[in-house]
Amino acid sequence: MSDDFTRRAALAGALVAGVGGLALSSARELLESFAPLSGDAWAAADRTRPDRVESPYGDATVRYDDDGVPTVVADDEPAAYFAVGYVQAFDRLFQLDLQRRVMRGRLSEVVGDVAVADDEFHVAMDFVGAAEATWELVADTPAGPLVEAYADGVDAVIDAGSLPLEFELLGYEPRPWTPVDSMLMEKQISWDLTGNFxxxxxxxxxxxxxxxxxxxxxxxxxxxxxxxxxxxxxxxxxxxxxxxxxxxxxxxxxxxxxxxxxxxxxxxxxxxxxxxxxxxxxxxxxVGPALLSxxxxxxxxxxxxxxSWVVSGGHTESGRPIVAYDPHLALMTPPLWYEQHVETPETSVRGATFPGVPFVxxxxxxxxxxxxxxxxxxxxDCYRYEIDDDGDRYRYDGQWREFETDEREIPVADGEDRTVTVRKTVHGPLLEREGRTVGVAWTGHxxxxxxxxxxxxxxxxxxxxxxxxxxxxxxxxxxxxxxxxxxxxxxxxxxxxxxxxxxxxxxxxxxxxxxxxxxxxxxxxxxxxxxxxxxxxxxxxxxxxxxxxxxxxxxxxxxxxxxxxxxxxxxxxxRGARIYDRLDAALEAGDPTDLAFHRDLQDDVVDGRAARLVPDLLDALEGASDDDRTDAAETLAAWEYRMDRDSRGALLFARWLHHFRRRVFEPAFGDAGLDKSYYPNDWVVATLPADSPFFDERTRAEAMVDALEDAVSEIDAEGWTTYGDWNSTRSIGHPLGVEAPFLDYPERPADGSRATVKNYRVESGVGASWRMVVEPGGDATAILPGGNSGDYFSPHYDDQLERWLENEQKLMDRTVEGDVDTTVVGDRS
Amino acid sequence: MSGEDERASDGAGEADVSDVADRDVGSGSDPVDGDGRASNAADGGASSAAERPGDSATVDDGRGTARLESRLAAVRTNPRVRRPAFALAAVVGLGLAWVHWLGLVCGGALVGLLSPSLRRGVVAALGFGVLVLVVFFLRIGPVALVIEMRPIVFVTVASAFALPALGALLRGVL
Structure with a gap:
């Protein structure tokens, strides 16, 4: 056998092994998704809004403004809300699907074991059962047919097969949308606002x-x-x-x-x-810590x-009332809210809704x-019960009653499926963890x-x-x-x-x-x-x-x-006190307010906690000889309690308060096995008297000084110079941001704290999820923390982020202008 | 003609870099005489390579392979033919890559087969990868957005080069 033959054979073998290895290993999936030109993921980059969409509900038109906000115009409401379903799904389909998966307890089906505990909770709470009951009631109202039209609009996008990038990353396709899914969105936001143990x-x-x-x-x-x-x-x-x-x-x-x-x-x-x-x-x-945790x-x-606040027309330049609003909800990529404008003979309405909900x-x-x-x-409300040894019955009204039970499957991607037994009492679901139980009654159930x-x-x-x-x-x-x-x-x-x-x-x-x-x-x-x-x-x-x-x-x-x-x-x-203070001052001065005044008030970053605590801290620092303490004291003394992103004082205060809270509560709470989630709120921290038992071992002043040393050390170690170095938008993440960080918005320094009117909580990623200032029947402006589109390749994915940080709001008018982007053609005839 | 000769000579002169590349310089045109005399092939070795009785590979592969190698050799050695053949191979490769990732392997194989040597075939395959990426970015549009798609984009860029290069190994076989 010649050397040449051997060489050829080796090369042929390498070629075959290479191709075979790629084709038969997990690399194949990667290549099918992300290879240049043929990768399925790149179809997401080619998504373009169609010029024409067929609808069983009648004609409608869709125009997008410069910020990607759709204006839907139709001669009747079902036609309009089919189009609303279409535009919401086109812009936010993954968000729609993810939210319903969370509420249905089907997240593990696409992300695997990591979400099982979440799914078990949502299945046990039977939010779906509540949504189904709600749909039974809503279906017969005038809103019912419009919810159905909306669901069909969502399905039109799903059926077209042009899916956002996230579906390719997770490797699945969404199921059809149903009216019950829209009801689930109502349950979700209601739970997020009132679900409290x-x-x-x-x-x-x-x-x-x-x-x-x-x-x-x-x-x-x-x-x-x-x-x-x-x-x-x-x-x-x-x-x-x-x-x-x-x-x-x-x-x-x-x-x-x-x-x-x-x-x-x-x-x-x-x-x-x-x-x-x-x-x-x-x-x-x-109840036990495991269940509670x-x-x-x-x-x-x-x-x-x-x-939110309102001033009557007697206090405005135009003579009309003005309403200002900024809900502080989870900040995420894409935003929680979706802006839309709907024009029908019955109404002209524009504003924000949650994707999955047809109406503003x-x-x-x-x-x-x-x-x-x-x-x-x-x-x-939470209930405890006398439960029999078998766990099948509970005592109620002097008798033993069987729990109402139902077996539910939780499919798990790349893992073993789980079965959850949903148990209910006369009050609602019974939740269990490690043998401990609690009954729950919630108005959303x-x-x-x-x-x-x-x-x-x-x-x-x-x-x-x-x-x-x-x-x-x-x-x-x-x-x-x-x-x-x-x-x-x-x-x-x-x-x-x-x-x-x-x-x-x-x-x-x-x-x-x-x-x-x-x-x-x-x-x-x-x-x-x-x-x-x-x-x-x-x-x-x-x-x-x-x-x-x-x-x-x-x-x-x-x-x-x-x-x-x-x-x-x-x-x-x-926040409430600061808003009232500024409104009172404006009204007492007799200065009529305008939209700009209220936007400026939304942008207010004065922190009332600092006004309460910093003077005490400076007193405690009086006479400090240490350079670090002296520098910090001088910085805080010159600071005006504004949580500006470029403020050194704001950085010192924010980190000092964190360490002060920890120094005060950690010893006692730690000994009791209670973590920081049990610590009291800022008002309690700020008003805790010097003779509180929590200051028995270390006086309030000593705790304050020690906390400042902690803060200075931390700031030096982290290399932070101003508040925005720590208080950034890093927590505004995409659900897949860990695996695909490019989906997150770019990180920017941010103003505000959890106690300021301009609200931003970097630790929990909560803040102004929508801002609007409206003069009814007149001008209106609004801004989203990101963009109106959830499509990574859309120019409207994050085009409002910088303006949101500055509270530079865009117009939220109800005019119908510009060329039609998509014509929805009714096929009823 | 001089350009072609220079390229062939360049390939021959790289014997110290890689034995495979070194020997391969003449493999398509002169599998026995693989010591760098590529100029012989360029001067007319195409037919001799196909007809050389002592070439075991040629004998084993039969007349079909011999004819293919003969034609390939003709293309490889004639720049007036090779250039349009290269272009055609790249277009065909792009078309295949558009429908399946194996198309990247095929594209690399095609441009590799038209190259005078394995080494130059790999280089040509890498060039094909550049072409694929250019077309890809033109098609996608927002280049900056795609570049930011780490770590996904690493798979994209790596496969654009590695798969054609893998395909170009075929040049060492034929």
Whole structure:
């Protein structure tokens, strides 16, 4: 055999082995996806909006503006909402699919084992069951056919097969969209806003650290004077109408209808939940840290909240009211919200919605503008039961009852599928972890009519219409702020507020109820069925204000003395106080405000925590001889409490507060096996008195100085120079950002903190998920934290990010201009 | 003609770099005389290579292979033919690469087969990879966006070069 033959054979062998190796190994999948020219992933780069789409619902047109916001025009609503489904799916299909997978407990099916715990929770909570019940109710309303048209519009994109890049990265194709999926989106956002197991945490702290400590660290009522409905404003703005219950007349307000029930409700909650109720104290431990830790993963993200305010036309240049709104929700890539504009003979509506929801949720039509912030209401109750040894039955109403059970499969990609047994009691789902159980009743676990209400908001013709529609807005509990083109203004708490009783006495909900004894039940509530308002606070008795001249919501306490228990999970008052301070100052100065004033207020970065704490810190540092301390003290002394991205003082303060909190609470909490998620809020930290037991071993001043040394050391070690070096947009991630970091938005330094009006929480990736300022019937501006498209290759993927950082809002007008980008052709004929 | 001769000579002169490349210089045209006398092939070795009775590979492969090698040799040695053949091979390779990643291997094989040596075949395959990437980026549009797609883009760029280079090994066989 010649050398040449051997050489040829070797080369041939290498060639065959190379090709065979590639074809038969996992490299083949990579090449099929990402090889140049033929890679399937590159089809995503070729996605172009079609010139023409066929629709079974009639003709429509779609125009995109310079920011990628679609304007849908149609002669009837089904045709319009088919097109809305189409544009939402084209721009956000992966987001749609991912969200429903999360809520259905089908995430593991595409991402594998890592999501099993998440899926187990969502399956056990049976959000799908609640969405199905909701669809049964909504299907027969005027909104029902439009939801179906929307779903068909989404499916038109799926059927066309032109899928976004993420589907190729994960290697799957979406299933058809259904109306139930849209209802699931309502459940998801409602859960994100109101899903709260705070009473379990409070009980755990009481068990581990004592009821007194829990009472000090988790006050049922923070001692501040800026609720949403202020006494000082009552007389000026909502008091004295004397027209109780007459919505058309000015002046019917919660404050005027409230008669000092707080002592019996909120105060009682504190007593019963944390101090005197021995059963409640042991209840936290009965749930157990494993179950609580698991549940905490699925609660509202820390910092979820929002700002909104309204000033009447008497305080604006144009003479029309102005509403400003920025919801603080999870910041992500692409944004949580999608902006759309729909023109039909019935309405002209533009604003933001969640992908998967057909109708504008927060926005404006030709007659008014509306917005929602979170109330912080307690709409989730926890129950413990006497359960038999086999775990098949629970004690209730003096008898043993079988759990309602259902076996559900959780498919797992590249792993073993799981089976979850969904168990339900008369109150709702029963959740279990490591042998510990807790029953859950949540107002979202029933058929709800919010979809109908939102649809009606878009078609409303002024305040009276909106008030009527608000009656059907039963989920979630929100601070509705509205103004119309006639100059009317409105504040109303939406959603159902449960009324609980024990032995016939009304009690608050921040405790763990004995479900076997029938404690704290909600009359009229049918989990996974259709409920009534019986057993909930009547609409007229919910906090509200008609025609307030100025009103601001920032998730703070709604009212000092509510008629009915609302909740205890309110935000710290810093944002609310700052907004009211600036609005009051403008009004007192007699300067009429305009849109620019309100945008500037949205951009406010003054931190009330610093105003409270920094003087004390500087006192503690007085006489410091150490260079680092002296430099830090000088920097903080010259700082004006503004959380600007280029501020050194803001950096020092933010990191100092982190270390101060840790130094104060870590020793006791650590010994008790409680991690930092149990630490109290900033208001408690800032107001914790020097004689608190937490300062027994180290005085408050010493803790402050030590924390500053920690902060300076950390800043030096990390190489940070200004606040933006730490407070960046790095936490605004894409769900696949770990594996495909290019999908994340570019990292930029950011302003704001969790306590500033311009809200940004770098630790949790929460902040202003949408900003808008609207003069009903007039001008409007808005901005998204990123872009309107979720398509990585779209120019509108991140084209609003820089403007969002600067709060440079774009126009949110309702004109129909420009060439038609896509013609939706009806084939009904 | 001088350019072609220079390229052939260049290939022959690289014997110190790679034994395979060295011997291969004449492999397509003169498998026995693989010591760098590529100029012989360029001068008319095409027919002699096909007809050389002592060439075991030629004998084993039969007349078909012999004719193929003969034609390839003719193309390799005639720049007026080879250049358009190169262009055609690149276009065909692009077309194949457009429908399947194995097309990148085929494209590299095609341009490699038209090259005077294995070494030059690999170089030509790498050039084909550059062409693929240029066409790819032109097709995709936002080049910066694709370049940022790390680590995905590493697969894309690596396969654009590695697969054609793999295909070019065929030049050492034929």
């Amino acid at each position: 705070a009473e379990l945490r409070r009980s755990m702290v009481a068990d581990r650290l004592g009821a007194d400590v829990a009472s000090e660290l988790y006050p049922a009522r923070m001692d501040h004077e800026t609720p949403i409905l202020r006494e000082s404003l009552e007389a000026e703005t909502i008091g004295g109408s004397g027209s109780d219950g007459e919505f058309g007349a000015p002046g019917v307000g919660a404050s005027s209808t409230v008669e000092g029930v707080a002592d019996g409700a909120v105060g009682g909650a504190n007593d019963a939940g944390l101090e005197d109720d021995a059963d409640a104290t042991t209840a936290g431990e009965s 698991w549940l905490s993963r699925f609660e509202s993200p820390p910092g979820t909240g929002s700002n 949720i927060a926005g404006a039509n030709d007659r008014g503008t509306w917005s929602f912030t979170n109330v912080g209401a307690d709409v989730l 029933t058929a709800t009519r919010t979809t109908e209400a939102i649809y009606e908001f878009g078609r409303s013709d002024g305040l009276e219409d909106v008030l009527e529609s608000t009656r059907t807005f039963d989920l979630p509990t929100q601070n509705l702020v509205y103004a119309d083109a006639d100059g009317r203004t409105l504040y109303y708490v939406t959603g159902k507020l449960p009324i609980r009783t024990i032995d016939g006495e009304v009690v608050s909900g921040d405790r763990i109820f004995d479900g076997s004894a029938g404690e704290g039940e909600w009359d009229g509530f049918t989990p996974f069925g259709e409920s009534s308002w019986e057993g909930f606070v009547p609409f007229e008795e919910k906090p509200h204000a008609i025609d307030p001249h100025v009103l601001a919501t920032a998730n703070q306490r709604v009212v000092d003395d509510p008629d009915h228990y609302v909740g205890v999970s309110y935000a710290t008052p810093y």
